[in-house]
Amino acid sequence: MKDLVGLGHLFVVAFLFHFSSFMVLPAITDVTMEAVCPGRDECSVAIYLSGFQNAITGLGALVVTPIVGNLSDKYGRKALMTLPVTVAILPLFILACNRSEVYFYAYYVMKILAGIFCEGSIHCLSLAYVADHVGTKRRAAAFGLLSGVSAAGFLSGTLTARFLATSSTFQVAAAVGAAGAIYLRAFVPDSGAAVSFHDDACDPLLQDSSCSSAASSSASSDEELSPRLPPYKGVLPSPSDMVALLTGSLTLSTAAMITFFYSLGEHGLQTALLYYLKAQ
Numbered sequence: 001m002k003d004l005v006g007l008g009h010l011f012v013v014a015f016l017f018h019f020s021s022f023m024v025l026p027a028i029t030d031v032t033m034e035a036v037c038p039g040r041d042e043c044s045v046a047i048y049l050s051g052f053q054n055a056i057t058g059l060g061a062l063v064v065t066p067i068v069g070n071l072s073d074k075y076g077r078k079a080l081m082t083l084p085v086t087v088a089i090l091p092l093f094i095l096a097c098n099r100s101e102v103y104f105y106a107y108y109v110m111k112i113l114a115g116i117f118c119e120g121s122i123h124c125l126s127l128a129y130v131a132d133h134v135g136t137k138r139r140a141a142a143f144g145l146l147s148g149v150s151a152a153g154f155l156s157g158t159l160t161a162r163f164l165a166t167s168s169t170f171q172v173a174a175a176v177g178a179a180g181a182i183y184l185r186a187f188v189p190d191s192g193a194a195v196s197f198h199d200d201a202c203d204p205l206l207q208d209s210s211c212s213s214a215a216s217s218s219a220s221s222d223e224e225l226s227p228r229l230p231p232y233k234g235v236l237p238s239p240s241d242m243v244a245l246l247t248g249s250l251t252l253s254t255a256a257m258i259t260f261f262y263s264l265g266e267h268g269l270q271t272a273l274l275y276y277l278k279a280q
Contacts, residue, residue, distance in 0.1 A: 009187045017085055019160075065121050089177040
């Protein structure tokens with residue numbers, strides 16, 4: 001239980017990040033409609049813009065997230081986690097200043113760029129941080145607790161937006177996001193490479209691990225089903241490395257396929273749902 005308690009500061013950052021990110025979702029629908037189709041309750045262009053934003057963000061995150069994760073192995077989770085937490089504040093700050101058409105399109109471009117760095121990075125870095133500090137037997141529980149805290153931030157942010165004006169929503173979201181970035185730098189202890197690779201010599205997920213023969217023989221059946229990740233070489237992964245990683249493991253490729261189709265349906269629903277509800 002002690003290792004879970006030690007993650008308290010990370011949970012605070014995760015809560016504040018998701019609180020500020022999802023607080024603006026109900027309000028951004030009104031801002032988008034007013035900027036793209038003023039005076040109308042239905043606007044297909046707004047839906048297309050949101051879909052284009054999600055598509056570009058997803059493709060960019062596909063390339064950037066593995067690079068950020070690889071750099072965090074070298075420079076530490078905290079240092080790389082600071083990037084998405086800080087960049088996510090910029091789009092909120094733009095609409096906190098003004099919500100005119102010019103400011104909206106500035107927000108739109110900045111949101112795409114920020115989403116490329118934030119969409120997957122904050123999630124994967126948080127999971128990596130948890131894995132660095134929690135043993136394998138309690139890791140699943142820690143992952144579930146992190147997901148619960150993130151969901152609580154989503155719920156709290158959405159409910160809070162109900163009681164705020166549109167202008168105040170973006171100002172509060174930007175302030176909460178800034179508070180999360182400051183809290184991260186001030187209180188979250190770093191997780192360096194020494195922690196991340198402490199057990200590499202006997203890690204069943206690495207191809208070149210040197211576990212004892214007794215342990216290997218006792219877990220041979222489980223290891224056959226586990227994906228084999230290439231050992232860390234201190235260089236950034238190339239696209240061919242990413243493809244080889246996915247195609248080299250049936251377990252990993254199946255999980256990636258399931259995640260892809262799940263995310264496709266989820267983001268497709270999110271893109272159109274708020275505009276549908278507004279039209280009703």
